[in-house]
Amino acid sequence: MKRTWFKTLLLPVACVLALAGGCVYDDLSSEMVVTEKVCVNVDEYRTNGTLGSAVVTQEFAEDVYQILEKYDSNIKDVKSISVVSGTYQVTRPSEAKHDWVVTSQVTIKRQDDMSGPVTDGPAVFVDLTSQSLKAAQGKAVPADLNSAGVALVDRALDDLLTGQTPRLILTMEGGTITPAPSLVDPLSFAWRACVAFQIVIDKNKKNGK
Amino acid sequence: MGSRTCLKNWVGLSALILLSASPVSAQLESQLSSYTGRNAPGYLEPLVDALAADMYAGLYHSACIPERGLQIGLEMTFMSAHFSDADRTFTAVTENGFRPEQSVEASTVVGPKGAVYVDGESGTRFAFPGGFDLGSFDFAVPQLRVGSLHGTEALLRFGFMYPGDANLGDFSLYGVGLRHSVSQYINDLPVDIAVGAVWQRFSLGNNERRGDLVSAQAWSVGFQTSKRFSWLEPYAGVAYDDFGLDLSYKGDTAEDTIEMSLDSKDHFHATLGLSANVSFAVVQAEYNIGGQNVFALGLALEFHPLR
Numbered sequence: 001m002k003r004t005w006f007k008t009l010l011l012p013v014a015c016v017l018a019l020a021g022g023c024v025y026d027d028l029s030s031e032m033v034v035t036e037k038v039c040v041n042v043d044e045y046r047t048n049g050t051l052g053s054a055v056v057t058q059e060f061a062e063d064v065y066q067i068l069e070k071y072d073s074n075i076k077d078v079k080s081i082s083v084v085s086g087t088y089q090v091t092r093p094s095e096a097k098h099d100w101v102v103t104s105q106v107t108i109k110r111q112d113d114m115s116g117p118v119t120d121g122p123a124v125f126v127d128l129t130s131q132s133l134k135a136a137q138g139k140a141v142p143a144d145l146n147s148a149g150v151a152l153v154d155r156a157l158d159d160l161l162t163g164q165t166p167r168l169i170l171t172m173e174g175g176t177i178t179p180a181p182s183l184v185d186p187l188s189f190a191w192r193a194c195v196a197f198q199i200v201i202d203k204n205k206k207n208g209k
Numbered sequence: 210m211g212s213r214t215c216l217k218n219w220v221g222l223s224a225l226i227l228l229s230a231s232p233v234s235a236q237l238e239s240q241l242s243s244y245t246g247r248n249a250p251g252y253l254e255p256l257v258d259a260l261a262a263d264m265y266a267g268l269y270h271s272a273c274i275p276e277r278g279l280q281i282g283l284e285m286t287f288m289s290a291h292f293s294d295a296d297r298t299f300t301a302v303t304e305n306g307f308r309p310e311q312s313v314e315a316s317t318v319v320g321p322k323g324a325v326y327v328d329g330e331s332g333t334r335f336a337f338p339g340g341f342d343l344g345s346f347d348f349a350v351p352q353l354r355v356g357s358l359h360g361t362e363a364l365l366r367f368g369f370m371y372p373g374d375a376n377l378g379d380f381s382l383y384g385v386g387l388r389h390s391v392s393q394y395i396n397d398l399p400v401d402i403a404v405g406a407v408w409q410r411f412s413l414g415n416n417e418r419r420g421d422l423v424s425a426q427a428w429s430v431g432f433q434t435s436k437r438f439s440w441l442e443p444y445a446g447v448a449y450d451d452f453g454l455d456l457s458y459k460g461d462t463a464e465d466t467i468e469m470s471l472d473s474k475d476h477f478h479a480t481l482g483l484s485a486n487v488s489f490a491v492v493q494a495e496y497n498i499g500g501q502n503v504f505a506l507g508l509a510l511e512f513h514p515l516r
Binding site for chain 2: 030031032033034035036071079080082083084085086087140142144145146147149150151154196198200
């Protein structure tokens with residue numbers, strides 16, 4: 001008798017609760033934003049007033065694929081990728097007691113095939129104007145991004161979504177250093193430049209929802 | 210044997226309901242990871258308030274506590290906190306060195322699914338993550354009520370651990386409470402009165418250090434009254450609540466784990482309910498009025514082994 005009572009009461013409640021749970025939490029996907037930073041590290045040693053050139057090759061595609069794998073997604077789930085900001089910071093300061101001021105530019109170009117032609121750019125990506133190295137020591141300083149360089153990166157990221165594997169080359173163009181380093185007062189420091197970009201992932205996109 | 214079968218069915222049903230909340234934890238961490246901290250409290254606030262309100266529902270269905278005699282109640286309560294339009298967005302601020310800094314109305318965790326974009330200097334663009342487009346935050350919790358000694362009974366809310374895979378994370382909720390009859394000390398009182406306190410802990414998800422993504426503790430101290438009319442028993446109560454939530458997650462661009470504590474701004478709630486006593490079963494329906502209103506439905510099976 002008691003078991004019959006129990007079943008009579010439990011069955012409708014179980015159905016209501018199960019249906020409620022299923023309805024409320026059905027289709028829980030939403031547009032996810034993943035922010036990622038791509039950084040390059042450069043060591044400098046200068047004995048004159050001219051900053052040397054430094055070239056760094058960046059395989060964006062590899063980074064993006066790793067991020068998508070981490071979030072159990074693939075390139076078809078990506079709704080957009082865009083550049084958010086740029087920063088730089090001194091990671092190993094100069095041993096000199098005085099400050100140094102640097103003026104330079106970082107340019108960017110696209111060369112998907114190492115032995116092939118440059119297919120986009122070069123364009124100015126970052127402007128460093130009278131940047132105090134002490135002010136950039138240990139903390140990321142927002143960089144002045146140049147719209148031509150950002151547009152080049154955006155084009156490369158758009159092509160990534162269509163299955164291409166863009167390869168970008170960043171070049172620190174020779175700039176000026178004040179005061180001018182010398183053999184007795186050399187400038188030796190390390191710095192890191194980073195570009196933050198965001199990937200918007202929509203898992204319903206490939207399902208056509 | 211009958212009791213063991215009841216318990217087994219009860220546990221199975223509870224697990225079914227609790228598991229339905231697991232996908233929330235998986236995506237919640239992903240959504241939060243794009244925020245370095247300053248936007249996370251606003252993004253999560255509606256869920257924090259709803260979780261707090263849900264946890265205070267269904268704690269009793271009567272203020273009548275016998276002076277003595279063993280009684281055991283196996284209960285299941287289903288809580289539902291509904292979200293308003295105001296809960297769906299919050300004022301978010303761009304992060305990660307995006308220039309110029311801008312404020313925009315973006316989705317909260319319960320808001321629209323679409324990302325919100327703002328354009329910045331030199332062709333840059335910032336995206337705020339979407340929400341889960343939830344109309345309500347619902348869950349069910351089983352509990353065990355044991356009494357009575359000197360008009361005092363204990364409440365245990367069961368802990369439920371789901372050994373999910375890395376994507377889902379775990380979900381657990383447990384709590385203990387005590388209630389004491391006040392009406393036993395007052396002769397000829399027309400209603401039953403009781404006071405009680407409950408402590409609960411809730412955790413959701415795994416962060417990258419295998420700790421809890423979300424862990425919350427809730428205290429509630431209150432007083433209740435009820436009056437039995439044949440098989441029906443209306444009841445009411447007021448309570449002071451304290452809810453704190455700790456959040457620990459790895460941001461996309463932060464070098465260290467982001468940890469923060471969020472407290473519910475709501476500290477009082479009132480309860481109005483009606484329970485129906487049929488043989489050894491009690492069915493209850495109640496509405497909790499506070500910062501976030503919660504509707505609760507419950508079913509209790511009461512046993513008196515020594516009677």
